[in-house]
Amino acid sequence: MTGRLALGAVGVAAAVWGVVMLSDDGTSRLVNVAVWLVGGVVLHDAVLAPTVVLLGVAAAHWLPRSRRSLVAVAFLIWGTVTVGAANVLLDVGGKPDNDSLMNRPYVVSWLVLTGVLVVMVLVASAVAARRRTGRNA
Amino acid sequence: MALPDLVAQVERRLPHPDDFTSPARGPRTTARLGLALGVAFGICFLTGMWSHYQYSMPGWLPIGPNPSWLYRVTQGVHVISGTAAIPLLLVKLWSVYPRLFLRPPREIRALALDGLERASIAVLVASGIFQLATGVLNIAQWYPWEFSFRRTHEAVAWIAIGSILVHVAVKLPVIREALVGRADDGESEASDGPSRRAVLLGAGAASGLAVLLTAGQTVPFLRKVSVLGVRDGDGPQDLPVNRTARAAGAREAAQDPSFVLEVRHGAKVVSLTRAQLAELPQRTHRLPIACVEGWSRNATWTGVAIHDLLALVDAPADSTVKVRSMQTRGAFGTSELPGDFVSDPRTLLALELNGEVLDLDHGYPCRIIAPNRPGVMQTKWVRNLEVVA
Numbered sequence: 001m002t003g004r005l006a007l008g009a010v011g012v013a014a015a016v017w018g019v020v021m022l023s024d025d026g027t028s029r030l031v032n033v034a035v036w037l038v039g040g041v042v043l044h045d046a047v048l049a050p051t052v053v054l055l056g057v058a059a060a061h062w063l064p065r066s067r068r069s070l071v072a073v074a075f076l077i078w079g080t081v082t083v084g085a086a087n088v089l090l091d092v093g094g095k096p097d098n099d100s101l102m103n104r105p106y107v108v109s110w111l112v113l114t115g116v117l118v119v120m121v122l123v124a125s126a127v128a129a130r131r132r133t134g135r136n137a
Numbered sequence: 138m139a140l141p142d143l144v145a146q147v148e149r150r151l152p153h154p155d156d157f158t159s160p161a162r163g164p165r166t167t168a169r170l171g172l173a174l175g176v177a178f179g180i181c182f183l184t185g186m187w188s189h190y191q192y193s194m195p196g197w198l199p200i201g202p203n204p205s206w207l208y209r210v211t212q213g214v215h216v217i218s219g220t221a222a223i224p225l226l227l228v229k230l231w232s233v234y235p236r237l238f239l240r241p242p243r244e245i246r247a248l249a250l251d252g253l254e255r256a257s258i259a260v261l262v263a264s265g266i267f268q269l270a271t272g273v274l275n276i277a278q279w280y281p282w283e284f285s286f287r288r289t290h291e292a293v294a295w296i297a298i299g300s301i302l303v304h305v306a307v308k309l310p311v312i313r314e315a316l317v318g319r320a321d322d323g324e325s326e327a328s329d330g331p332s333r334r335a336v337l338l339g340a341g342a343a344s345g346l347a348v349l350l351t352a353g354q355t356v357p358f359l360r361k362v363s364v365l366g367v368r369d370g371d372g373p374q375d376l377p378v379n380r381t382a383r384a385a386g387a388r389e390a391a392q393d394p395s396f397v398l399e400v401r402h403g404a405k406v407v408s409l410t411r412a413q414l415a416e417l418p419q420r421t422h423r424l425p426i427a428c429v430e431g432w433s434r435n436a437t438w439t440g441v442a443i444h445d446l447l448a449l450v451d452a453p454a455d456s457t458v459k460v461r462s463m464q465t466r467g468a469f470g471t472s473e474l475p476g477d478f479v480s481d482p483r484t485l486l487a488l489e490l491n492g493e494v495l496d497l498d499h500g501y502p503c504r505i506i507a508p509n510r511p512g513v514m515q516t517k518w519v520r521n522l523e524v525v526a
Contacts, residue, residue, distance in 0.1 A: 004307075005306070007303075011300065011306060012303060022293070024144030029284045032284050037264065048233070049234050060329070069331040076224075076331075080228065080340075081224065084347045085365045088365055095278060095366070098376045099378075099499075100373070106365060113350075
């Protein structure tokens, strides 16, 4: 228990130090930081997570039971990699006079990645289906 | 409608934790993801603080020029572990999302504790997402905010690491039970949807894939694989550019044929044209440019050692030197080379890059290149060197 209290105390101290560092900034900048802090949580909790939940409900409704697992894991990989690459896919950032930055065909690569994952799911579920019919025969 | 009635109505419509049926969720999933995420954020924190330290380097513990690749590795690892953390964080949030809908307890003491814990988790999630989002956008040089990236990313790093420690302290019994406990909690065998093992393997695969698809900006053999990286490692003279001469407002001054470099030591001043610089003894070294944005690349540099220039104004070879650029826009128009960098023969005023006259965007007519320094301190378009100590 003492160890946990000490760990918690160190954590609180570090976080307070962070707030102190922030408070050097002016009010309007602080408001802007707060908007970004809260905005990330809202974007996740109220937009991204419910979307994933609804997709899960739809998958449970439409997909045959045997394929759900495979599709869910493929979606996990595709979705999280896509979120991480959102800025290059939406082409935000870079500088017009600097072609050593943001200089790749990102959307094409992402479509290829998407296609590869779809093919992998199709092949894996075909293999699984054949195995099942083999067992039943 | 009275407020309590409205609250009751909304409450009836919100889902309950039991409405989420995936058996892959649960402490055993969350604790394993949390462990990986804790390691990733821990590495980000330490390497990030190292970089901030290197930027502001106080005298009490100077970082020297050796090994020349150190900053390249620490900052490359910083961005790689941040990238790896994105899928882990998303899956970890998925694994605990139903708990957002737990109804608060009615008993007042329990309610206070519950509120406190929720507040600490809100800080944890907010600061975690903030760090990853601002980091990703900084790499792409997109700043759609009003605050200073560097200072805010540093301050929120302390908040993030602090709230992680608080979270671990609060959850330690649950984590211990989840990681080492053998009790079958019935969450592992799924008949419907992915199993816990499948979700964990998927999260690991996604994290690894996110790294493979971006790490080529600093890991040479991944350059062709990293198709989602913001840099492919190419640029003028086979080296990426962080800020162009145009963006720095240095185009005119840098191309002025009457350019002279001024080397100053107290009252003694020597002025050298580029041709005179080229006649001094030249040295060639292979050194990386390593940017805070996590990209790095080795290059071959040729130029005059800074301490050879100091000899012309009778300054000791281990003096501290202030470097001034011709740039008129943006930060880091000056830098300071501490004595142990100046006395290192690899610290050059470079005139050539990869066997060619330095490209304008790489700092023509001359630039600093030193081992083990953040890219922004490798000052380009140098006009003045002054011995300050």
